[in-house]
Amino acid sequence: MSSAEGRSRATALLPTVLLGLSCGVLAGCESPVAFHRPGERSPDDPVVGLGGPAPYQSVRPDARRTAGADDPPAPGGGVPVAPAGGRVYAATGPGMIAPNARGLPPRIYVANGRVVDVIDPDTAAVVGRLRTGATASRVVPSWDLRRLWAIDRAHGLLVPMGRRGRPVRAPGAAGLYFTPDGRDALVLARRRIDVRAPRTMEPRASVPMPCSASHADFSFGGASLVASCTTAGALAVVDLAGRRVAGTIPLPDGARPGDLRLSPGGTVFYVADAAKGGVWLVDARRFALLGLVATAPGARGLAISRNARRLFVVGGGTLTAVGFRTRRVVSRWPLPGGGSPVPGGVSSDGRALWLADPAGLVYAVSTRTGRVVREIRVGGRPAGLCVHPQPGRYSLGGTGLYR
DSSP, rough: OHHHHHHHHOOOHHHHHHHHHHHHHOOOOOOOSSSEEEOOOOOTTOOOGGGGGGGEOOOOOOSSSSSTTTOOOOTTSSSSSSOOGSSTTTOOSSOOOOOGGGOOEEEEEEEEEEEEEEEETTTTTEEEEEEEEEEEEEEEEEEESSOEEEEETTEEEEESSSSOOOEETTTTOOOEEEOOSSSSSEEETTTEEEETTTTTEEEEEEEEEEEOEEEEEETTSSSEEEEEEETTTEEEETTTTTTTEEEEEOOTOOOOEEEEEETTTEEEEEEETTTTEEEEEEEEETTTEEEEEETTTTTEEEETTTTEEEEEEEETEEEEEEEEETTTEEEEEEEGGGGEEEEEEEEETTSSEEEEETOOOOOOOETOOOOOOEEEOOSSSOOOEEEEOBBBBEEETTTTEEE
């Protein structure tokens, strides 16, 4: 072998040698967590990992801090509370289904009076009808994604869907949420938030509120819950560790805040306002009002694209997309019949946004063009829907809140 060939071979082997040395220093090349590749490319491809695999830690709800049957895993023993990759929605990209939900068939669960209609999104066919024995207004996935809860607001009930479990009394229940660490269920009710065990819904504590909240979301690190009080025209900030209201954020006269979402960077809350026809921007660190982005009259429901670049605002017969980077409207599309449907969530691949119309219609629109791509006539008066499973490490409850 010539000296030139030897030098060439040595140069070619150098990256491999260095990789082997670095693997030794870092305790081996094998990742300490399981990896799951995102789904096929779509108009809403994720920015996570520059196209590479995305890390997951196994959700292990059976790991206990104590012998308590309802205690979820302690932070560090299961899913980390902090947002993956430093971005709020880094683990909710296309196809990034958590281990607990990977074996579940994709379904659309429609709260429709005393039944929940079950739709196969691939065939656009109603494949089942679950009788809850209650008047369901929302369907919410549990923190560990293993169970669905139906909320009967009219009768104050939380109904576990499936063969096991009985309805749980929850007077005034308007919304169901789960703390990011999975240790508590939070039921928004009349002028209070009830803290309950996440599996059995047994009462643990109650936090008095200055107003009745209907929607909520969590701060970047999960220390605070920000809840919207529609009739009071304000937001309430709840200290979760102290189980107390830490402050309120009054909005301008005439405001009627509804659904809200935290921005991908965790710095701003976007709050839908049907009366003002847009979304309020609220500083997530100082809890100060920043301004209003006008979208369309009747703005009520929110959803986030799979690549976390756009916020979809539904209301007043219009679907509006707001760019998170520019904080401006980037698209505006009319909805069928000009109604005010309720958004239920974005499909796993990010290509469709599912909505429920009280006129008895469930349909999906393209997140790229705004055109209707699926339409199912279910009858009745659908009050809400749930796309399940959706990408994310765990569910925070509400309507399509995942991290």
